[in-house]
Amino acid sequence: MPKKYQTPLLDELEKGPFPSFVTEIKKAAEKSDMAADELGQLEKSYRDRRGYGKHGGIVGVRGYGSGVIGRYSSLPEEFPNVANFHTVRINSTSAFFYTSKFLNEMCDIWDKYGSGLTNMHGSTGDLVLLGTNTENLETIFAEFSSRGWDLGGSGSALRTPSCCVGPARCEWANIDTLAINYAITQEWQDEMHRPAFPYKFKFKTAGCAVDCIASIARADCSIIGTWKGNIAVDQKEVANYEKGGMNIQEEIVNMCPSKCMSYNGKELSIKDADCVRCMHCIAKMTKALKATGEKGATILIGAKAPFVIGATLSWVIVPFIKMEPPYDEFKDLIRKMWEFWDEFGKNRERIGELIIRKGMREFLEYLGLDPVPQHVKEPRRDPFFFWSEADLAK
Amino acid sequence: MEKAEVAKKIYELVEKSTGKKKLKSSDIQKTVSAEAGVTRDEVKDALRDLVDEGKLIYTYFGGSFVEIPPKQ
Amino acid sequence: MALPQRKTDIGPPHYKDFLPPVIQKNYGNWKYHEELSGGLMVHVSNTGEKIWTVRVASPRLLSTVTIRDYAAMADKYCGGYVRFTTRNNVEFLVSDEKNIEPLQKELTSKKYMMGGIGDRISNIVHTQGWVHCHSAASDASGLVKALMDEFADYFTTKTTPAKVRMAVACCVNMCGAVHCSDIAVVAIHRKVPKIDDDKVKNMCEIPSTIAACPTGAISPDPAKKSVKIKEDKCMYCGNCFTVCPPMEIHDPEYDGVAIVVGGKVGNLRSNPKFSKLAIPYIKNNPPRWPEVTKAVKGILDAYIADAKKHERVGEWIERIGWEKFFKVTGLPFTFQHIDDFTIARETFRTAATFKW
The missing domain is CATH 3.30.70.20 (Alpha-Beta Plaits)
Known part of the structure; x- marks a missing residue:
């Protein structure tokens, strides 16, 4: 029987109509020592008004540098069962469609080898399994991958791409977001699992400018469906x-x-x-x-949260591109962007920050794209601009 | 150059930096391809084998690095 | 017991294997949809076929017990098909109209909350908080629970002028869309990190620690083989702590939350916008943060009372002006509200037009 903690503060969060995460932890804590200690540690956080998590380090599955995040308690003596509380990211399906069969299998594996706690889903869109020990990682990976499921991205890598519900259940989709999302994910498995970027890179694909996947705010590369007709x-x-x-x-x-x-x-x-x-x-x-008419996407680059230079929204790089299989033009464009980032990016510098540091001109020239008014809200207002030798010769 | 030789160069580079500077995968690709006169893909390929064999591992300290696994 | 054979780089399974047959048949051929209630909508295809969606709130942090229950209900009413939304709601995909009512009945009897569709408050996207994050300045799940309890009616039945999208981030790293939400809570530190020089020496890379600082407040301390912080430049973001853990940033006495408003991600009517600061600090008061729910309710009530139909919070504020926003909400305007970071001068009022 897992240890039972008194949780007077967390119990307050079981009241009220909205489903309670405390109740979820308690359900898992009936069977799992790890979930039980997680509950105990969380109660202490509520008492002390601070977290007790640590992260980073060297855990993972053999061959990969992604998909597992080492997490630890900073109070391992008090809560030994969460001394390790590693997170496993499972690459979700396009637009988060599941079958009951898979969900039950996933729960079987996770009850056996983990805390029984999950996030459906993490902020980036992974199916997140919360809390396991180092020695279970290979087993968990074998159980999932043998059933056709792989790990998602973490660290300085391509992160698990995600998309809106798109043509599966929406009349506004201008592009096949699920197919694009799947194609991107399959194309760049190596980039996802063996971190070789300066920092993280996220793709999000939205079928239209309603942007239900928040691509413009949360993806280094935002793919937003649009049209040219009436x-x-x-x-x-x-x-x-x-x-x-x-x-x-x-x-x-x-x-x-x-x-x-x-x-x-x-x-x-x-x-x-x-x-x-x-x-x-x-x-x-x-x-x-x-x-109606011709359908395609606008490609925008650069959104990220505030670190280090302040939050950015993605900005237009390619106003219109056809997005049809095998997406060669799109893929070539992305590879070229990554090359630029690889060549000039510093450690922990997102691609958007690099473009701001180097200037749009260098980036656009590297990609071989001409400047168009769609790239900007307005032209520059200062008189300080560069002339290359080639510009002067024109 | 043989893959094994590229792998040896990668390992030596990582060994040499241990304790001084953490290397990213791209640092290794750039340095070894320049020094050994092989393509980035060849370095990547050899690095992948080293990681598959467990001779090197990926670590995460606010960014992803390639390191020699700690002695148990 | 022998392990099953692991496979690498296979990626996720193909999504087609997880789509209900009616979706497979009408993929890309949907004509329109109708919102039938707060928690029910129907999509109709050009062929006339329909799929009903029953949307249910989840706390995102889910036990396998609850996921199995979702699966069981999906089996019973939806041919085994269920999906999740980007805002952590669960969607039961019903192909057979006569299954809707029994499903709703079962959901109600089990106290699941249906809603979140249309011009309402949908589920609050949020981060890990004290559940396990290393840099959390507050909890996220607890704040979400307290807020959603307060606004439950706006999830299930009551409507708002336009949709209201909320977010909670447990630190300024913002692993949620706090920076572009109608109303969002972001936890903040307010004290300079305490440096443990001995540990910094052993655990941290000095150059990356220095580079992590957005304001250039960190410099090397060669004598100690550590770093030092110019205190008057530090904005307590904690980015250095993420790169170098012996730069302790937590301070329970001073940590708390800020409230930001007026952001959006959609392009409808007006361009996507960042959220802007409304309340710079509210003390952490777990387990239910009553001061935070009260403050958010104050902003929400002002918005509902004054916004035009379809106007998002940010569009409403832009129409009335920020000076009026502070007036109608009664929120004090402080030095913290005036930007002094990277885009400060873009935010100064360069016109003689404003309201009293």
């Missing part, structure tokens, strides 16, 4: 929205950022050449409006 309007459905209580002038026309729409009480017209494809009207009138 928005097809079904006027009958427009009328139905109005009948249903929608104020089309207020809610749709006035909120269009490019002011490319008008409504005369009967017909909604769109000046497509002025549309910036923000998705507001389509999202609010999904039965009436549909993107």
